[in-house]
Every structure is written in structure tokens, then in C-alpha cells.
Amino acid sequence: MNITLHDNYTWMDFAPLTLTRPVGSLRMGILTNEERWKLLLPKAEIGFATEAFLQTKFPNIVGVEVNACVIPTPKLAKLVTALTENEGLLCPLGWIAKRGDGSIKIKCDAYPTFITQRWHLFQRNGDVLKQDFQLITEGRTSQALSNSNTVIGDRNLIFLEEGAKVEASILNTNDGPIYIGKNAEIMEGSIVRGPLGMNEGSALKLGTKMYGPTTLGPHCKVGGEVNNCIFQGYSNKGHDGFLGNSLIGEWCNLGADTNTSNLKNNYGLVKTYSYRTKKEEQTDLQFMGLVMGDHSKCGINTMFNTASVVGVSTNVFGAGFPSKHIASFQWGMDGKNYDFDRAVESANNMMARRGLKLTDAEIDILHHISDTSNGFSGNK
Numbered sequence: 206m207n208i209t210l211h212d213n214y215t216w217m218d219f220a221p222l223t224l225t226r227p228v229g230s231l232r233m234g235i236l237t238n239e240e241r242w243k244l245l246l247p248k249a250e251i252g253f254a255t256e257a258f259l260q261t262k263f264p265n266i267v268g269v270e271v272n273a274c275v276i277p278t279p280k281l282a283k284l285v286t287a288l289t290e291n292e293g294l295l296c297p298l299g300w301i302a303k304r305g306d307g308s309i310k311i312k313c314d315a316y317p318t319f320i321t322q323r324w325h326l327f328q329r330n331g332d333v334l335k336q337d338f339q340l341i342t343e344g345r346t347s348q349a350l351s352n353s354n355t356v357i358g359d360r361n362l363i364f365l366e367e368g369a370k371v372e373a374s375i376l377n378t379n380d381g382p383i384y385i386g387k388n389a390e391i392m393e394g395s396i397v398r399g400p401l402g403m404n405e406g407s408a409l410k411l412g413t414k415m416y417g418p419t420t421l422g423p424h425c426k427v428g429g430e431v432n433n434c435i436f437q438g439y440s441n442k443g444h445d446g447f448l449g450n451s452l453i454g455e456w457c458n459l460g461a462d463t464n465t466s467n468l469k470n471n472y473g474l475v476k477t478y479s480y481r482t483k484k485e486e487q488t489d490l491q492f493m494g495l496v497m498g499d500h501s502k503c504g505i506n507t508m509f510n511t512a513s514v515v516g517v518s519t520n521v522f523g524a525g526f527p528s529k530h531i532a533s534f535q536w537g538m539d540g541k542n543y544d545f546d547r548a549v550e551s552a553n554n555m556m557a558r559r560g561l562k563l564t565d566a567e568i569d570i571l572h573h574i575s576d577t578s579n580g581f582s583g584n585k
Contacts, residue, residue: 206246206248206249206268206269206286207249207250207251207252207266207267207268207269208242208246208249208250208251208252208268208269208271208285209251209252209253209254209265209266209267209268209269209270209271210227210228210229210238210239210242210251210252210253210254210271210273211254211270211271211272211273212227212228212229212253212254212255212256212273212274213228213272213273213274213300215228215274215321216228216255216256217480217481218321218322218323218479218480218481219231219322219323219326220323220480220498221454221480221496221497221498221499221514221515221516221517221533222323222437222452222454222496222498222499224498224499224516224517224533224574225259225454225455225498225499225517225567225570225571225574226259226263227253227254227255227256227259227263227273228255228273228274228320229251229253229255229273230253230263231320231326231437232404232420232422232435232437232438233276233320233326233329233330233333233420233435234276234330234333234334234335234336234337234402234420235334235337235338235341235384235386235402235404235420236337236340236341238273238275238276238277239251241276241277241337241340242271242277242282244340244341245277245279245282245340246282246286249268250266250268251266251268252264252265252266252267252268253265253273254270258569258570258573259570261566261569262564262566262567262570269285269288269302269303269304270302270303270304270307271285271301271302272299272300272301272302274299274319274320274321275299275301275317275318275319276317276318276319276320276333276336277317278315278317278336279340280315281301281315281317284301284302284311284313284315285301285302288302288303288304288311289304290304290305291304291305291306291307291308291309292304292305292307292309292310292311293306293307293308293309293310293311294311294313295310295311295312295313296312296313296314296315296316296317297314297316298316298317298319299319301313301317318332318333318336323452323496324450324452324477324488324490324493326435326452327418327433327434327435327450327451327452328490330400330418330419330420330433330435331380331381331400331417331418334381334382334384334400334401334402334417334418334420335381335382335400337384337402338362338364338381338382338384338400338402341364341384342364342384345364347363347364347365348365348366348367348369349365350363350365350371351370351371351372353372353373354371354372354373354374354375354376355374355375355376356376356377356378357375357376357377357378357379358377358378358379358399359378360378362378362381362382362383362399363376363378363382363383363385364382364383364384364385365385366385366386366387366388366389366405367387367388368387368388368389369385369386369387369388369389369390370389370390370391371385371390371391372391372392372393373393373394374391374392374393374394374395374396374397374409375395375396375397376391376397376399377396377397377398377399378399379398379399380398380399380400380417381399381400381401381417381418382399382400382401383397383399383400383401384401384402384403385403386402386403386404386405386406386407386423387405387406388405388406389403389404389405389406389407389408389421390407390408390409391403391408391409391413392408392409392410392411392412392413393411393412394411394412394413395409395410395411395412395413395414395415396413396414396415397409397413397415397417398415398416398417399417399418400417400418400419401415401417401418401419401420401421402419402420402421403421404420404421404422404423404424404425404438405423405424406423406424407421407422407423407424407425407426407427407436408425408426408427409427409428410426410427410428410429410443410444411428412428413427413428413429413430413431414429414430414431415427415431416430416431416432416433417433418433419431419432419433419434419435420434420435420436421436422435422436422437422438422439422440422455423438423439424438424439424559425438425439425440425441426441426442426443427441427442427443428442428443428444428445429442429444429445429446429447429448430445430446430447430448431447431448431449432447432448432449432450432467433449433450433492434448434449434450434451434452434453434494435451435452435453436453436457437452437453437454437455437499438455439455439456439556439559440453440454440455440456440457440458440459441457441458441459442458442459442463443461444460444461444462444463445461445462446459446461446462446463446464446465447464447465448463448464448465448494448495449465449467449492449494450467450492450493450494451465451467451494451495451496451497452495452496452497453495453497454497454498454499454500454501454517455499455500456499456500456552456555456556457497457498457499457500457501457502458502458503458555459502459503459507460502460503460504460505460506460507460522461505461506462505462506463503463505463506463507463508463509464507464508464509465494465495465509465513466494466508466509466510466511467492467493467494467511468491468492468511469491469511472491473491474487474488474489474490474491475488475490475491475492475493475511475512476488476512477493477496477512477514477529478512478514478529478530485529485530488512493511493512494509494511494512494513495509495513495514495515496513496514496515497515498515498516498517498518498519498533499517499518500517500518500548500551500552500555500571501515501516501517501518501519501520501521502519502520502521502551503515503520503521503522503527504520504521504522504523507521507522507527508525508526508527509526509527510526510527510529511529512529513527513528513529513530513531514529514530514531515527515530515531516531516532516533516534516535516574517533517534517571517574518533518534518543518548518552518571518574518575519531519532519533519534519535519536519543520535520536520537520543520551521535521537521538522537522538523537523538523539525538533574533575534548534574534575545571545572545575548571548575549563549568549571552571
């Protein structure tokens with residue numbers, strides 16, 4: 206049985222993160238939905254029903270169509286695998302899966318986690334992180350935790366994979382688990398309040414103050430003060446500065462002492478840029494920080510306003526506060542375009558530090574974003 210993760214027509218609602226990936230490849234909790242389905246159905250191949258320009262890197266396959274906005278559980282996986290031809294699985298929150306045309310409706314009383322807006326990623330990260338922790342660690346034994354650490358709460362909610370290192374830190378599991386992936390590290394003097402999920406090769410720098418629920422994708426380096434954030438992977442915030450209620454893509458770098466406001470001075474509800482309507486839209490959230498697309502960077506001492514949105518392959522630098530929305534492929538804060546070849550060179554320079562480089566498919570995706578950035582950004 207194969208699985209096709211369908212964006213469910215929400216792809217634009219998760220931009221700029223989804224400008225370079227389908228909804229099913231967004232990281233939340235510890236895993237992406239692609240990774241969850243691979244754990245739940247090890248023999249299944251996973252494909253994507255997404256935007257045409259993404260399909261070379263994220264190909265579609267013939268399989269049971271699954272809503273990529275639904276976080277799967279073992280119970281849901283059993284219900285999905287039990288579907289017969291033309292059956293569709295529904296719950297009170299919406300459709301979950303269908304085989305064939307899904308015309309035969311099968312109702313279930315489950316209330317799985319649904320995500321339909323990009324801020325749902327950090328809003329609902331805690332519940333998903335706890336679910337992922339159980340899925341990954343059930344029946345397994347953690348590596349030993351060094352006695353140099355102070356543990357507050359249940360030590361059984363701390364799991365270290367092979368090669369993980371934690372020394373002279375304070376780990377608090379009263380609000381949720383702490384997962385340290387393979388070869389990940391929490392350096393000395395860090396203070397961690399779970400839930401926290403650190404994927405392979407990620408690190409908390411010396412003296413990091415970490416509030417959960419927070420997720421670090423593979424090979425992220427994070428320091429300073431962080432509260433309720435998700436780093437998709439291969440991104441760095443290596444120095445002091447505050448980042449809260451924020452979403453950072455892959456291959457991003459936040460310069461030293463970058464700070465993000467996550468609360469308006471009047472404590473009111475925030476507005477944020479929508480890629481669907483190409484304008485700021487009112488939300489029902491009081492707390493919202495920065496959303497940054499893949500391959501974007503900011504200079505030292507950058508100060509981001511509440512609910513700021515930065516596109517893909519943009520370099521933010523200059524005096525004062527940046528605009529709340531900066532489009533893809535921008536150089537600085539004065540509206541200059543970032544030369545495409547220079548942007549690719551910069552991306553490859555960063556990726557080379559991990560022994561990687563942009564593939565032809567990834568360059569084609571970036572070309573598409575660059576060529577259509579006015580449409581994605583709403584710029585005139």
C-alpha cells in the first residue's frame with residue numbers, strides 16, 4: 206500500500222515555507238508527515254499531490270490519497286489501511302483519506318490534529334511533539350544521561366539517541382518530553398523546558414535558554430533565548446537574541462543578536478502577510494514572531510517586527526526595522542533584487558559545509574520562485 210500526501214489546497218496558506226516543499230514535508234513536533242507515515246507503514250512508498258513545479262523533487266505516486274494537513278496516529282493508520290476501493294475516511298474536522306474516488310463515506314469519531322494555517326505549526330507543536338516522542342521511543346531504551354545534568358520532572362521523558370551529548374544543563378520535563386536525536390548536543394549551561402525535539406546533528410549552543418514547545422530539524426545550531434519555534438532543518442541561530450513563536454525554513458542564518466518581537470506593544474491581535482490574498486490579514490493570535498523561507502539570511506542586530514514574513518533566498522540587512530513583509534530574492538531592505546546566480550552560489554557555499562549542494566531539481570524550484578516572485582509576494 207502506498208500513500209499520496211495531498212496538500213488539500215492549503216499550499217499557499219503555509220507559504221513561504223511551502224514555496225520550496227509540499228505541505229506533507231513540513232516539520233512539526235519531531236517529524237514531517239512523510240516521516241510519520243514511513244514509521245507507521247514501513248513498507249509504503251510516499252508520494253505527493255502538490256504544485257506542479259515541486260513534483261520533480263517531490264514526485265506523485267498512485268496510492269491511497271491522504272490529507273497532508275492531518276497528523277497521523279497509529280489508530281488512523283489502521284483505519285486508512287483498512288479502506289477498500291472507493292471508500293473515504295472522514296472525521297468531524299474533515300476528510301482524512303480516500304481510496305479511489307472516496308464516494309463511500311466511512312465516518313470515525315477521532316479528532317486528530319489538523320493544520321490549515323502556517324501559525325498552526327507552532328500553536329499545535331506541543332501536542333504533536335508529545336505524540337511523536339511516544340511514536341519514536343516506545344519500546345526503546347535511551348542512552349544514559351550524564352550525571353552532570355540537573356533534571357526537573359520525569360527522567361523517563363528524556364530520550365538520547367546514539368551519539369547524543371548533554372552536559373551540565375538543566376532539563377525540565379514537567380510540561381513535556383525532551384528528545385535529543387542522533388549526534389545532537391545540548392552544550393553546557395543550557396536551560397531547557399520541554400517539550401523539545403532535536404533532530405540528528407542539531408545543537409543548543411553554550412548557555413541557551415530554551416522554552417518549549419520547540420523543534421529543531423536536522424543539523425540546526427541554536428543559541429540565545431528561544432520560545433515555541435520550529436526550525437525546518439540546516440538553519441542557524443547561533444548567538445544571543447530572542448526568537449519567539451517563529452517558523453524558520455531550511456538553510457537560514459540569523460545574525461548575532463537578531464531579535465524578533467512576538468507581541469504588539471498594545472497587546473492586541475496581530476495581522477500578518479498572506480500569500481493567498483497578497484496583503485496583511487487579521488488573525489486571532491496575540492503572539493506571532495518571524496516566518497522565514499528557505500535560504501534566507503539576516504545581518505547582525507536585525508530587529509524584526511511582530512508577525513514578520515520573509516520569503517525565499519532573501520538577504521535582510523540595513524538600519525532600522527525591516528518591513529513586516531519582504532519578498533523572495535531581495536537584497537537588503539531597499540527593494541533591490543538578489544541576483545539569481547549569486548543567490549545560488551551563496552546557497553551552495555552554505556550547503557558545502559554539510560557536504561551538500563543544490564540539485565538540479567532544487568535549482569529549478571528556486572528559478573520558478575525567482576521568476577514568479579511578484580505573484581508569490583504581491584509586489585508590483
